[in-house]
Amino acid sequence: MTNNLDDLGVFLAVVRARGFRSAARTLGLSPATISDTIARLESRLDTRLLTRTTRSVAPTEAGHELAERIAPLLADAADAMDSVRSRSGTLQGRLTLNVPGAVMVDILPPLIEGFMARHPGVTVEIMVDDRLVDTVAAQCDAGVRYGEALAQDMIALPLGPRRQQAALAAAPAYLERAGIPAHPRDLLHHDCLRARFTSGALVPWEFERNGETLSLDVRARLTVGTNGSAALIGHAISGMGLCMAFRNWLQPHFDSGALVPVLQDWWPGFEGPFLYFHGRRPPAPLRAFVDYLRAARA
Template sequence: MKNSVSPDDLSVLLTVLREGGFRAASRRLGIAPSNVSATVTRIEAQLGTPVLRRTTRSLHLTDAGQLLVDRVRPLLSALEAACHEVATLGAQVQGRLKLNVPGAVMPDILPSLLAHYRARYPNVEVEIVVESGLIDIVAMGYDAGIRYGSVLEQDMISIPIGPRRQQMVCAASPEYLEARGVPQTPEDLTAHDAIRYRLDDGAMLPWVLQNKGRSVRVEPKNALILSVGALNTGLKYAQSGLGVIHTFHNWIGDDFDAGRLLPVLPDWRSELDGPRLYYPNRFTPAPLRAFIEICQGES
């Protein structure tokens, strides 16, 4: 049949999209770039319509290509996962683990888990992509994702990863507090410069401070706004005296001990549920299954 495209060819097309180009896909697949290009051309000839728009700098799916990818990507992902799961049953765990995570878990939650994981499973290549928005991990080619307090699809499982509860606190450099004064109440923060974070959807991360059953939402003056993807870099700006920062308590203990930063309103804190690992409830490949066991063992 003219419109019959082989799963192998479709897998090459998905690799081109996942890796961002023909050359990157050829390196991932271990074949020549010309063979990758020829495969895409063959798909288009068999379907009788273009699936990619190519320029010298980028490539984009056509409407027909988007429809094709949306339909076949979940099917091929499930097929690949099922085959990999069967192939690795009872065997050494190997392959790739690809995670999509928010920046908040990068400094202290993931390093110890991945160190433990790599020590036990050295033949697994781990890839991490950092972004804050909730995504369809199956459609985007990830094994699992990590998010805070997100509403997940019904066919997803989630488990806690890292601390079950986390606290956020305010802090500033000694130099800043000496020059501007020490806030005594949450309302005092409205007169202070702040280092804030903006979410991908444009909203600012709120400052909601809690103490003895009282909750106060504060809107300080924005001295510096950072993308939420750069979450842990804000400490450097706070240490430089740019303003007050509202950040994870577990990130800032060393700065308090060294005197680089001082607590601001130490009795007022924010509490939130810790992050969760989420993944499809079927065809869990061996590298992900092993990572889940590590996460549960650390709980």
């Protein structure tokens, strides 16, 4: 029975990692051991579970069905074992989070470090993904989203600042060369540096002031994926054009003088991020993380 559970765990790791080598690194096993385990499981079930190509590994229809059915069972088994181990007084287990890159700059990292220092028996895996995938489908315990992306059936807990703000910035050298915009529509005649979500959509440039809102499709001289936001800000500092990003990302550069705030009275505000999760039997590490966040906010 133990071998069966171990083999199923290896199979699920391959499905999640979409490859033998990635799964091997996650599990601390050799690719050969992973391959032998999958072959043994397929032989035992007398069916093919994975389709292998030179680039990736994907589950067959039978493999997809098996993965969906065993994932919650293995999660429950792991949670039960963690609960028993935690009776010794030291919390044990694994916490997996699905988060957008926006919270990985300065919001989530200090919270994770503080939580892990308090619970040294817990391991944490953070999946950074801007596609807003379903956390259950991604096999994660919880996700981080901004208010507009929260599902109705989820429990939501504020994470970090309750309010955030988007900011527009440029280097002094660029503004000296191109002039300072007096109104958001002036941006249509400026060099703009834009970010693109993994989904393919451009990050919108939106402005608001005294009840008036504007959404502009400015010309992008340079476009960078959202996972390269630090590079985008670096290009703005180099004087390539104007960039729009989270104010908390840009504030250190405002303080140093590397960037200058532009159209500050038009910067829009929005609700900060939330940790969200199903309230049904959250695993012990997630319950502890929720308690830690609540204490941190208090």
